[in-house]
Amino acid sequence: MSIKVIVADDQEIARTGLRMILDAQEGIEVIGEAGDGGRAVELAQRLRPDVCLFDIRMPRVDGIQATRSLAGPGVADPIAVVVITTFDLDEYVYAALQAGARGFLLKDAGPALLSQAVRAAAGGDALIAPSITARLLSAFAGAGRSAPPAQPVEALTGREEQILAAVARGRTNSEIAEEFHISLSTVKSHIASLMTKLGVRNRVEIAMWAYETNRVRT
Incomplete structure (x- = not known):
C-alpha cells in the first residue's frame, strides 16, 4: 500500500x-x-x-x-x-x-x-538530515529549557551509548544495524530502552538529549 x-x-x-x-x-x-x-x-x-x-x-x-x-x-x-x-x-x-x-x-x-x-x-x-543535525541540535540544545535535562532513570549500557551517538548523528535504524553488525529488531530494542531510560517520546528527542548533555558534539 x-x-x-x-x-x-x-x-x-x-x-x-x-x-x-x-x-x-x-x-x-x-x-x-x-x-x-x-x-x-x-x-x-x-x-x-x-x-x-x-x-x-x-x-x-x-x-x-x-x-x-x-x-x-x-x-x-x-x-x-x-x-x-x-x-x-x-x-x-x-x-x-x-x-x-x-x-x-x-x-x-x-x-x-x-x-x-x-x-x-x-x-x-x-x-534528520545528517548535514545539519549536529549544528542545529547543538545550537538549540537547552534553548527551551529552564532546567538541565533529566538524567537517565537507569545508567546507559555501553551499547546504548553507542546507539545514542548514532541516533544523534542522524543514522537510521538500518544504518545503525549495519554499523554495529546487529539485527534491526535489536536496534529497535535498544532505542526503546533509551526512550524509557531518558523519559523521551521518540528518537528525535533522544538526539536532542544527547546534544543537551554534551554526549555528542559538533
Missing part, C-alpha cells in the same frame, strides 16, 4: 514541487495540500495520512502549532510529521522538534532524501 502524505506550505510553487517529487516516488502518494497549518490540521484529522510534511513558517497556524496538534504530548493517536525549512539555522526548528516532529529537512534536500524521510517517518523511524 502507498504511503499517504499531506503537504503544507504557504507557497503554491513549493507545494507543487513537493507533490511532484513525492508522487514520482514509488509507493508514495500525496493525498492533500494546505496553504496554512490550520487547514493542514483539519485535512490530517479527516484524511488520516501516514505522514505530514509541514513547512515551519505558515500563516494563521504555523508548522510548530500544527505539529503540536497532531503529534504533540497528549495526542492519543499521533500522526508522523516531518518538518521542512528553508534555513538551516531556523530558530523555530528546536521548538518544532519539541512539539513532536519526527524529523526535519532543508527544502533543497533533494528527491532521494525527501522520500527517505517520508518512508522513515511512515515506518516509525526518523530521518
Whole structure:
C-alpha cells in the first residue's frame, strides 16, 4: 500500500514541487495540500495520512502549532510529521522538534532524501538530515529549557551509548544495524530502552538529549 502524505506550505510553487517529487516516488502518494497549518490540521484529522510534511513558517497556524496538534504530548493517536525549512539555522526548528516532529529537512534536500524521510517517518523511524543535525541540535540544545535535562532513570549500557551517538548523528535504524553488525529488531530494542531510560517520546528527542548533555558534539 502507498504511503499517504499531506503537504503544507504557504507557497503554491513549493507545494507543487513537493507533490511532484513525492508522487514520482514509488509507493508514495500525496493525498492533500494546505496553504496554512490550520487547514493542514483539519485535512490530517479527516484524511488520516501516514505522514505530514509541514513547512515551519505558515500563516494563521504555523508548522510548530500544527505539529503540536497532531503529534504533540497528549495526542492519543499521533500522526508522523516531518518538518521542512528553508534555513538551516531556523530558530523555530528546536521548538518544532519539541512539539513532536519526527524529523526535519532543508527544502533543497533533494528527491532521494525527501522520500527517505517520508518512508522513515511512515515506518516509525526518523530521518534528520545528517548535514545539519549536529549544528542545529547543538545550537538549540537547552534553548527551551529552564532546567538541565533529566538524567537517565537507569545508567546507559555501553551499547546504548553507542546507539545514542548514532541516533544523534542522524543514522537510521538500518544504518545503525549495519554499523554495529546487529539485527534491526535489536536496534529497535535498544532505542526503546533509551526512550524509557531518558523519559523521551521518540528518537528525535533522544538526539536532542544527547546534544543537551554534551554526549555528542559538533
